[in-house]
Amino acid sequence: MSDNIYDDVMRNESEGMKTDRVEMTVDIYESADCVRDHDFRTKTNTQQPLQRTGSDSVRNRSSRAAAVCVVLLCVLLLTAVIVLCVHIYTKSTNYTEERNQLLTKINNLTEERDQLINDIQSYDGWTYYKSSFYFMPNETKNWTESRRYCTERGADLIIINSTEKQDFVKNMTGSAIVWIGLIDRDVDGTWKWVDDSTLTSGFSFWGSKEPNGGTRENCVVTVAVPTVPAWGNILGWLDVECSLHFQLICEKIISQLTLP
Numbered sequence: 453m454s455d456n457i458y459d460d461v462m463r464n465e466s467e468g469m470k471t472d473r474v475e476m477t478v479d480i481y482e483s484a485d486c487v488r489d490h491d492f493r494t495k496t497n498t499q500q501p502l503q504r505t506g507s508d509s510v511r512n513r514s515s516r517a518a519a520v521c522v523v524l525l526c527v528l529l530l531t532a533v534i535v536l537c538v539h540i541y542t543k544s545t546n547y548t549e550e551r552n553q554l555l556t557k558i559n560n561l562t563e564e565r566d567q568l569i570n571d572i573q574s575y576d577g578w579t580y581y582k583s584s585f586y587f588m589p590n591e592t593k594n595w596t597e598s599r600r601y602c603t604e605r606g607a608d609l610i611i612i613n614s615t616e617k618q619d620f621v622k623n624m625t626g627s628a629i630v631w632i633g634l635i636d637r638d639v640d641g642t643w644k645w646v647d648d649s650t651l652t653s654g655f656s657f658w659g660s661k662e663p664n665g666g667t668r669e670n671c672v673v674t675v676a677v678p679t680v681p682a683w684g685n686i687l688g689w690l691d692v693e694c695s696l697h698f699q700l701i702c703e704k705i706i707s708q709l710t711l712p
């Protein structure tokens with residue numbers, strides 16, 4: 453009997469201890485769940501952000517895709533710039549080489565031309581100046597004969613169409629009075645050069661009070677030095693009678709040259 457009582461007591465105590473252990477175990481798991489929930493909430497704040505994690509992930513992927521696209525575009529752009537630079541550099545180099553070759557050809561042609569001009573000058577006695585040859589024979593003729601003298605030599609009476617050329621003529625003629633290729637025989641007062649071009653009013657070197665000869669004076673001479681007191685020592689161009697005799701200047705434009 454006593455043994456049974458003892459056994460009962462021990463059984464009851466054991467069951468009580470088991471119950472206590474079960475309760476303690478439940479408490480521990482609950483505490484652990486609380487702690488886990490607390491930690492989880494601490495990291496994710498609430499469960500609601502958990503629901504937003506999906507959209508954030510999509511947004512992040514979109515951002516990364518956009519960044520990749522930007523990088524790719526930058527790479528493409530950089531590649532295009534590099535290709536363009538190489539292309540420009542290559543073209544530039546080619547143009548530079550072509551330009552240098554052309555300059556060399558021009559220099560060679562210029563040397564050949566100068567040599568040719570020297571040969572002609574030394575042979576013929578003509579003076580070269582700015583794409584034309586000039587010749588002033590040491591004899592006098594009327595205007596018509598003077599022009600014929602020039603045309604028979606593949607030239608014509610000089611045309612003066614610039615200040616530089618007028619200065620050149622002054623140096624060439626010295627104190628001589630010379631015919632130039634300007635007349636108004638067809639229409640009095642309408643001055644034309646021998647190439648049929650009309651004298652422009654804004655470009656001429658008429659002497660003082662010239663032209664003044666009307667229909668009587670239709671041909672033109674140029675005077676560089678005041679050596680004609682009878683004409684009032686007028687300098688520049690004067691219209692005079694075409695039948696008078698003066699020296700002349702022939703002009704042979706380089707494009708008119710006919711080489712043997």
Ligand SMILES: [Ca+2]
Pocket residue numbers: 636637640641665666667668669670671691
């Ligand atoms: Ca006249």
Ligand SMILES: [Ca+2]
Pocket residue numbers: 662663664665669690691692
């Ligand atoms: Ca006159």
